[in-house]
Amino acid sequence: MTDSTLARPATGPLARLRVAAADSLFRNSAFLLLATVELAAGGFLFWQMVAHLFPAAEVGRASALISASVLIGSCALLGMHNAVIRYLHTWEDDAATVDTALTTVLVAATAGALAFVALAPAVAPELAGLLRHPLNAALFVLLTSGYAVNMVGDNVFVAARRSGFVLGRNTVVVVLRLLLPLACLGLGALGIFTAYQGAMVAALVVYLFALRRVLGLPSRLRLRWDRLAAMWRYSAWNYLATVILMLPALLMPILVAERVDPASAAYYYVAALLAGTLAFVPQATSRSFFAEAERDPARMRASLGRVVRLTVAVELPMLLALLLGGHFALSLFGGQYAAAYPLLVVLALTQALTSIGYVGSTVLMVLGRLRLLCALSAVASAAALLGAYLLVGRGLIWAGWSLLIGEVILAAIYLLLIRSVLAASGTVRACVPSRLR
Incomplete structure (x- = not known):
C-alpha cells in the first residue's frame, strides 16, 4: 500500500455523515428537525385520539383555548x-442572561393570561364559560406561563449548540400527551387543553436538569436590570415582529369558532396541524442559522446558502407527499374531517411559502433590520386577517385563501432580500438593498 493511498481521505456515506455531524449548523438543525418531527408526530396521535374520544364541538373549543394560550x-x-x-x-455570566430572560417571560405570561381570563367574556364568549370557575382560570394561567418558559428554554439550548436536549424534552412531552387524555375524559374541552399544555409544563424538568448539570447554568428567578436594559431594544422589536407574524395562524381558530361554529374550528385546526408539518425544516434550519451567524458573522453568507439549499431539498418532497396523502391523513381523525381536504391544500401551499419567510426574517434579525421586519410582517398579517374576517362566513376555505394571499406578499419581498444577500459583496451589514431598508 502506497503512501498516497494511506493519505487518501475516507469516502462513502459513513464518512460524509461524520463530516456532516462535525458541522454545528447541520448538527443543530438535525436535532431541531428531529425534535419538531417528534413533537408533531405526537401531536398527530394526540389529536387523532382526542377526535375519537371527544365530540367535535369540544375539540373545537379546546383548539381555540390552546390557540389563545399559545x-x-x-x-x-x-x-x-x-x-x-x-x-x-456576550457576557461571562451566562446564567444571569438566562435567568433575566426566564423571569421576564414568566412575569409577562402570567400577567397576559390573567388579563385574558378577565376579558374573555368580551373578546371570546365561547371560551368564557370554560374559564368562569376560579380553578379553571388558575389552571389556564399556570399552563400558559409554563408554556412560555419552555419556549425560552428551547432557544437557550439552540444558542449553546446543544439542541439534543430539545429532542429529549419533546420525548417526555409526547409520552405525557398520549397518556393524559385518558385521565381527562370527563373534563371536556378543558381536559383536552390540560392534557396538551400540561404535558409541556411537566417536561420542564428536563430543561431544569440540563441547565444546572450540563450547561452549569443554575436557573433562579432573578432579574438583572443591567442585562435587561442591554437586551431590551433588540428584544422589543423582535417581540413586535414575532407577534405580528404569528397573529393570523393563532387567531384563525378563534375567528372560525366565533364567526362560523366550534365544529368548523376543529376541522380548520386539524387541517392546519397537518399543513404545519411543512414548517419543520425551515424552523430548524433558520434557528440554527441564527445561532451560527451570531457566533460568526463572517460566515453568514455561506451559511445562508447552505440553509436555502437544505430547506428546498427537503421541503418540496414533503409538500408533494402532503398533497397526495392529505385526504387519507385527514380521514384518520374521522370521516367528517376528510371534507377539509381542499382547505388542507391551500394551507399546505401557504406553509410552503412560509419557508421563505422563515429564512428571510432570520436574515433581517441577523442584520438588525427589525423595523423592516415588523413593517413587512404587518402588511402580510393585515391582509390575511382582514380577508378572513370578511370572507370566512362564506366558507371555511376562505380562511386558507386569506392566509395564502398574505404569505404571497411576504414571500415575494423575502425572495428579493435573500437573493440580494447571497449575491452581494462586502460586509453582511450592507447586504440589504436600499429600497428594502
Whole structure:
C-alpha cells in the first residue's frame, strides 16, 4: 500500500455523515428537525385520539383555548427567546442572561393570561364559560406561563449548540400527551387543553436538569436590570415582529369558532396541524442559522446558502407527499374531517411559502433590520386577517385563501432580500438593498 493511498481521505456515506455531524449548523438543525418531527408526530396521535374520544364541538373549543394560550405565551416572550441567542455569549455570566430572560417571560405570561381570563367574556364568549370557575382560570394561567418558559428554554439550548436536549424534552412531552387524555375524559374541552399544555409544563424538568448539570447554568428567578436594559431594544422589536407574524395562524381558530361554529374550528385546526408539518425544516434550519451567524458573522453568507439549499431539498418532497396523502391523513381523525381536504391544500401551499419567510426574517434579525421586519410582517398579517374576517362566513376555505394571499406578499419581498444577500459583496451589514431598508 502506497503512501498516497494511506493519505487518501475516507469516502462513502459513513464518512460524509461524520463530516456532516462535525458541522454545528447541520448538527443543530438535525436535532431541531428531529425534535419538531417528534413533537408533531405526537401531536398527530394526540389529536387523532382526542377526535375519537371527544365530540367535535369540544375539540373545537379546546383548539381555540390552546390557540389563545399559545398566542399569550408567544406574546409574553417579548423577544427574549431570540435575544438569548444573540446575547448568551456576550457576557461571562451566562446564567444571569438566562435567568433575566426566564423571569421576564414568566412575569409577562402570567400577567397576559390573567388579563385574558378577565376579558374573555368580551373578546371570546365561547371560551368564557370554560374559564368562569376560579380553578379553571388558575389552571389556564399556570399552563400558559409554563408554556412560555419552555419556549425560552428551547432557544437557550439552540444558542449553546446543544439542541439534543430539545429532542429529549419533546420525548417526555409526547409520552405525557398520549397518556393524559385518558385521565381527562370527563373534563371536556378543558381536559383536552390540560392534557396538551400540561404535558409541556411537566417536561420542564428536563430543561431544569440540563441547565444546572450540563450547561452549569443554575436557573433562579432573578432579574438583572443591567442585562435587561442591554437586551431590551433588540428584544422589543423582535417581540413586535414575532407577534405580528404569528397573529393570523393563532387567531384563525378563534375567528372560525366565533364567526362560523366550534365544529368548523376543529376541522380548520386539524387541517392546519397537518399543513404545519411543512414548517419543520425551515424552523430548524433558520434557528440554527441564527445561532451560527451570531457566533460568526463572517460566515453568514455561506451559511445562508447552505440553509436555502437544505430547506428546498427537503421541503418540496414533503409538500408533494402532503398533497397526495392529505385526504387519507385527514380521514384518520374521522370521516367528517376528510371534507377539509381542499382547505388542507391551500394551507399546505401557504406553509410552503412560509419557508421563505422563515429564512428571510432570520436574515433581517441577523442584520438588525427589525423595523423592516415588523413593517413587512404587518402588511402580510393585515391582509390575511382582514380577508378572513370578511370572507370566512362564506366558507371555511376562505380562511386558507386569506392566509395564502398574505404569505404571497411576504414571500415575494423575502425572495428579493435573500437573493440580494447571497449575491452581494462586502460586509453582511450592507447586504440589504436600499429600497428594502
